[in-house]
Amino acid sequence: MKALIFLIGLSFCLSSFVLAQYPPKTEMDLESLMERLFPVQDEDLDYESIYEVLLQLYLNPMDINRASAETLASSYLLNPSQISGLISYRARQGSLISLYELQAVPGFDLKTIEQIIPFLTLGTGTSTQTQSFWKRVANEEQAYFLLRHRRTWEPRKGFTPPDTSSTGRISNRYLGDPNEFYLRFRIQHARDFSLGFTLDKDPGEQFTWDRKTARYGFNFLSFHFTKYYLGKWKTIALGDFQAQFGQGLVFGASYSLGKGAETVPTVRKSSVGILPYTAAMEFGFFRGAGLTYQSGKWQSSIITSYAPRDGRATSSSVDTLSSEALTINSFNQSGLHRTQSELSTKNQFKELSLGGNIQYSAASGQLQSGVNYLFTRFDHPWIKVPRLYNQFDFSGQSNQVGSFYMNYNWKNFFLFGESAISQSGGIGKVLGFVSSLSKQLDFSLLWRKYGKDFHSFYANSFSESTRPANEQGVYLGIQIKPISKWRINAYYDFFRFPWFRYRLYAPSKGYEWLGRISYQPTRNLTAFFQVREEQKDRNLSDSGEPALPYQIRPLNKINGMLSLEHQVSKSFFFRSRILFSRVNYDEQKMTGFMILQDAQYSFSKFRLTGRVALFDTEDYDTRIYTFENNVLWTFSIPAFAGQGMRYYLLAQYKVNSQITAYFRFSRTSYTDRETISSGLQEIEGSRQTETALLIRYMLHR
Numbered sequence: 001m002k003a004l005i006f007l008i009g010l011s012f013c014l015s016s017f018v019l020a021q022y023p024p025k026t027e028m029d030l031e032s033l034m035e036r037l038f039p040v041q042d043e044d045l046d047y048e049s050i051y052e053v054l055l056q057l058y059l060n061p062m063d064i065n066r067a068s069a070e071t072l073a074s075s076y077l078l079n080p081s082q083i084s085g086l087i088s089y090r091a092r093q094g095s096l097i098s099l100y101e102l103q104a105v106p107g108f109d110l111k112t113i114e115q116i117i118p119f120l121t122l123g124t125g126t127s128t129q130t131q132s133f134w135k136r137v138a139n140e141e142q143a144y145f146l147l148r149h150r151r152t153w154e155p156r157k158g159f160t161p162p163d164t165s166s167t168g169r170i171s172n173r174y175l176g177d178p179n180e181f182y183l184r185f186r187i188q189h190a191r192d193f194s195l196g197f198t199l200d201k202d203p204g205e206q207f208t209w210d211r212k213t214a215r216y217g218f219n220f221l222s223f224h225f226t227k228y229y230l231g232k233w234k235t236i237a238l239g240d241f242q243a244q245f246g247q248g249l250v251f252g253a254s255y256s257l258g259k260g261a262e263t264v265p266t267v268r269k270s271s272v273g274i275l276p277y278t279a280a281m282e283f284g285f286f287r288g289a290g291l292t293y294q295s296g297k298w299q300s301s302i303i304t305s306y307a308p309r310d311g312r313a314t315s316s317s318v319d320t321l322s323s324e325a326l327t328i329n330s331f332n333q334s335g336l337h338r339t340q341s342e343l344s345t346k347n348q349f350k351e352l353s354l355g356g357n358i359q360y361s362a363a364s365g366q367l368q369s370g371v372n373y374l375f376t377r378f379d380h381p382w383i384k385v386p387r388l389y390n391q392f393d394f395s396g397q398s399n400q401v402g403s404f405y406m407n408y409n410w411k412n413f414f415l416f417g418e419s420a421i422s423q424s425g426g427i428g429k430v431l432g433f434v435s436s437l438s439k440q441l442d443f444s445l446l447w448r449k450y451g452k453d454f455h456s457f458y459a460n461s462f463s464e465s466t467r468p469a470n471e472q473g474v475y476l477g478i479q480i481k482p483i484s485k486w487r488i489n490a491y492y493d494f495f496r497f498p499w500f501r502y503r504l505y506a507p508s509k510g511y512e513w514l515g516r517i518s519y520q521p522t523r524n525l526t527a528f529f530q531v532r533e534e535q536k537d538r539n540l541s542d543s544g545e546p547a548l549p550y551q552i553r554p555l556n557k558i559n560g561m562l563s564l565e566h567q568v569s570k571s572f573f574f575r576s577r578i579l580f581s582r583v584n585y586d587e588q589k590m591t592g593f594m595i596l597q598d599a600q601y602s603f604s605k606f607r608l609t610g611r612v613a614l615f616d617t618e619d620y621d622t623r624i625y626t627f628e629n630n631v632l633w634t635f636s637i638p639a640f641a642g643q644g645m646r647y648y649l650l651a652q653y654k655v656n657s658q659i660t661a662y663f664r665f666s667r668t669s670y671t672d673r674e675t676i677s678s679g680l681q682e683i684e685g686s687r688q689t690e691t692a693l694l695i696r697y698m699l700h701r
Contacts, residue, residue, distance in 0.1 A: 060190045060228075061121040064102075065095040068365040069409040073434075074270030076262055077115045079479075080412045081436030082107040087365050087409075096122065107439070121190060136189065143187040143699040148631060150180040150692045151203070158204055158338065158680030174204035174338045174680060181207075181218065182280060187699075197223040200280040204338030204680075214308070214347050219337055222285075224276040234299060235292040240277040242285050243303060243458075244269065245357045246405030247430040249420035249468060250372035251303075252460025261516050261530065263477035263491040264434055264442040267462055268416045271359065271368065271407075274301060282310065282335030284458070286353060301357040303374070308347035310335070313380065328382040339680070350379040353458075369406040372420070375399075376457055389500040392426075392470070394455040399423050401456045412436040418461070426454030428468050430461050432475075444477040452499040464495045464510070472496055487518040506552050508537035524567035531560045540586060556584040557621070573600040583621040592617025594624045594640060607652040615640045631662035631694035644670040644686075657701045664692040 062071055064086075072083045085107040090096070099122055102113045131139070158174035165171065180203045186196035199218035201207055208215055224239035244253035248269045260266055274292055277285040286305035293300050310332035315325050332345040359370035377398040384390050403420030417431040432446030446462055452470040461468045462475070473495030480488040496509035516530035533556070540551040562578045575598035583590045596613035609629045617623055623641035629650050630636040640646060648666035655661060667689045670676065676683040 060188075060194075061119050063191070064099065064120045064122055065090065068361055068368065069414070070270050070361070070365075070368050070407055071272075073265065073268065073414065074272050076265045077119070078112070079107075079265065079436045079442050080409070080414045080434055081439065081442075082112065083414075084409065084412055084436075098122070133193070137187055137193065137195070139700065140187050140189050141698075141700050142189060144185075145697045145699070146182075146184040146186075146632070146694065148180075148182040148634065148692065148694040150182075150690065151178055152683075153689045153691070154676075154683045154685055154687060156677070156680065157682040157684075172339055172341070172680065175340065175343065176201075176204050176206035176338065178203045183218070184278070186278070191228050193225075193227050194276050195225040196276075196278065197221065198278055198280055202336055202338065204336070213337075213343060215337075220280060220282050220335065222277060222280070224278065226274075226276045232293055232295055233291065234294040235274045235290065235301075237274050237276060237290040238288075240285050240287050241274055241290045242277045243274050243290060243301070243357070245271045245273070245301075245359065245370060245372050246403060247416060247418040248461035249405075249418050249428045249430065249459050250355070250374050250401050250403045250456055251357070251458055259475070259491060259493060259512065259514070261489055261514070263489040263514070263516075264444040264479045267432060267444045267446045267475060267477060268407075268414065268434055269461065271370070271405075274303075280335075283331070283333045288353075297361055297363060299359050299361070301359075303353065303355040303357075305351070305353040307351050307353075309349045309351050309378075310337075310345045310347065311349050312345055313348060326380050328378060328380050329385065331382075352377045352379075366409040367407070369404070371402065371404050373400070373402040374456075374458065388505060389502055392452040392499060394424070394457075399455050399457065401459075403428075420454070420456065420459075422453075422455040424453045424455055426451035426469070428454045428456065428459070428461070440481045442479040444475070446475040448473055448475075464493070464512075465497075465501075470497050470499045470501065472498065485519060485521050487520075489516040489518070490514060503539055504537060504552065505539060506537070508552060510534065510536035510554070526565045527563065529560075529562050531558065533558045538585065553586045555621075558582045559624075571602045574598060577626075579624050579626060581617065581622045581624055583619075585621070590618040590622045592622035592624055592641070594626060596626065596646075598629075605654040609650040609652075611646070611648050613640075613646040614644075615646065616643045617641045628666075631664055631692045632660075632696060634692070634694070640668070642670050643672040644668055658698045660696045662692070662694040662696075664690075666690045666692075 069083050069087060072078055072086065078086075082105075086105050089105045096102070099117060099120060102108050102116075103110070156178070159178050160173070162173045163171045179201075181199075181201045183199040184196065186194070188194035188196070198221070200220040201218045205219045206215065207217055209217060222240045224237065224241060226238070226241070227236045228234065230236060242253045243251040245251045246269070252269075253272070253275060274290040285307075286303060287307035288303075288305035290304075291302045312329045312332065313326045314329045315327075328349055332342070337343045337346050353374060353376050355372070355374035357370055357372050359368065361368045375398065381395075381397040383395050384393060399422060401420055401422040403418050405416075405418035407414065407416045412435055414434040416433065418429070420428045422428075428450045430446065430448045432444065434442070434444045436442050448462055448468070449472045450463065450468040450470065454469050456468065459468050463471055464473060465471055473493060475491060475493040477491040478489070482488070490513070492511070492513040494509075494511045496507070497504075498507055500506060501508070512532070512534040514530065514532040516528055518526065518528040520526045535554050535556045537552040538555045540553050559581045560579070563575065564577075565573070565575045567573045577596050578593070579596075580593040581591065592615070594613055594615040596611055598609070598611045600607065600609040611628065613626070615624060617640070620641045623639045625637050625639045628636040628638065628648065631650070646666070646668045648664060650662065650664045653661050667687065670686040673686055676686065676688055
């Protein structure tokens with residue numbers, strides 16, 4: 001019966017392709033995709049930047065008739081068997097004439113097609129642009145303003161009147177008000193152009209016009225203009241941009257997926273090239289020009305950037321205060337300028353980056369190889385305060401790093417690798433493959449080795465640490481689909497650190513594994529259970545007894561989640577979850593748990609989403625991260641420690657075809673404390689209330 005329904009549906013679709021080559025494009029649920037990619041959250045990851053890059057991929061869909069194996073793999077939604085099947089199908093049948101035709105490609109089931117459709121477009125091979133560029137810009141439908149306001153309503157210590165100590169010294173306070181403002185303007189057309197700007201002011205920062213500190217109302221300004229496919233120029237990016245080539249040892253686009261519930265495809269990175277930078281993070285991007293020229297099977301990219309960087313300086317000479325005597329002590333990557341001290345770090349230094357990429361792609365789409373090079377020079381030497389753990393870190397005024405990479409698609413195997421060397425002689429290597437061993441079994445393996453003296457400022461390759469250095473490891477991932485309704489994902493990662501690390505003063509090692517069983521009996525019902533264990537060494541706290549200065553002990557963490565999601569009807573959805581954690585360290589065991597209930601109801605022009613959650617953890621190590629719905633294109637994964645209740649309500653209202661408004665109210669009430677947080681972020685009381693208001697105005701709808 002199901003087969004009959006499928007054939008009827010297929011016949012209907014194929015009979016109507018003349019009128020519509022595109023299936024109705026559903027809104028991509030990026031939040032669900034992000035949650036699947038990162039089932040166990042980590043505070044070291046920059047989720048906003050990752051979200052922005054995925055958004056870029058979504059807003060610039062791939063041409064299904066031109067996309068290489070490398071490009072198709074960048075969506076993380078197709079396995080090697082499906083990619084190989086699509087390329088073979090194109091070779092046999094020619095270009096697809098409709099996206100409905102995906103149903104005829106071997107290995108593409110309806111669920112896969114539903115997931116990949118938002119990332120695809122149908123290229124005809126010839127330009128359909130009949131209007132001038134500026135007329136296309138003026139008439140583009142994807143043009144919008146987006147304004148967001150967020151605030152914590154309980155006053156933090158930083159916003160209270162300053163105190164005067166017994167010595168007469170006035171205590172430090174924030175310079176600005178507690179409001180956060182975010183403004184984005186964007187006009188874009190897939191595979192044609194993108195231009196816009198982003199303005200951001202964080203809580204505590206002043207809303208002021210001061211050229212000396214580069215504050216023009218908002219504290220941060222980012223802008224870009226990107227033109228795609230201008231003759232043989234594949235990309236012309238001016239302003240702020242980022243780049244990703246190879247496995248990210250030189251150009252990592254400030255994000256890395258790595259370990260997640262998608263245990264197989266996410267271990268490799270794709271060469272997505274130069275992308276406009278639109279996030280509000282104030283580091284990790286280039287500012288200048290990025291150009292990609294394509295001629296046949298070859299493409300070359302040039303990157304030039306001259307960007308200000310926040311940081312603290314020290315004088316290397318007591319006899320002079322001249323700028324030549326200054327050295328960079330540290331870079332401030334928080335992007336916060338709330339106090340006079342933080343403001344003093346703003347744009348203190350300049351960074352010059354010159355680099356490029358040359359890439360060859362075989363006509364078959366199966367082979368891709370290339371070389372990367374990046375030269376970086378600061379206007380002052382960067383010399384850290386010497387510590388035992390950082391003696392192999394970068395020190396100096398300039399750095400060079402280059403790499404060679406290759407990807408090869410052989411039958412159902414995706415082989416990939418990159419090898420890089422930095423000016424210091426430090427070497428980084430990544431080697432692995434992703435494979436579909438059968439329709440039911442996908443497998444991945446990755447080996448990496450990063451020297452302790454490997455220096456690459458824009459690297460973001462697969463690693464346990466926040467940067468690829470001082471690490472060796474092997475990762476194994478597997479996905480099994482024994483029957484259509486069940487799916488099993490698992491990975492095991494073993495790693496070791498040959499040299500000391502921050503707060504870990506001995507060579508160390510560890511491991512991490514994850515298992516996840518998913519059951520989806522119907523399209524509207526999904527349940528899964530997952531467990532993840534991680535063990536790493538940590539310095540033992542000083543007991544006061546005679547001993548070596550530092551002793552280490554393994555810290556063992558276990559996190560788990562049981563989830564049930566049900567789309568009861570077109571208008572009603574609910575999600576129930578139980579999360580737990582356990583930490584074992586130095587013969588002490590601590591536990592934590594959270595239970596939560598989500599519900600979403602849509603009616604007319606409204607959509608309401610709400611959550612109620614209870615949590616109880618014994619300490620900060622057992623804190624529980626959980627994904628939360630937020631206003632449009634805002635990603636939220638807060639951590640909860642202690643005892644209390646968390647709830648929020650998110651409302652969405654479509655005023656008309658041009659204006660959509662979002663409002664979110666959230667509150668956390670603790671039962672185990674009288675104050676929240678510490679320092680200038682401290683709140684007197686046990687309750688924290690936040691609101692977010694976002695309005696999107698589409699110019700041409």
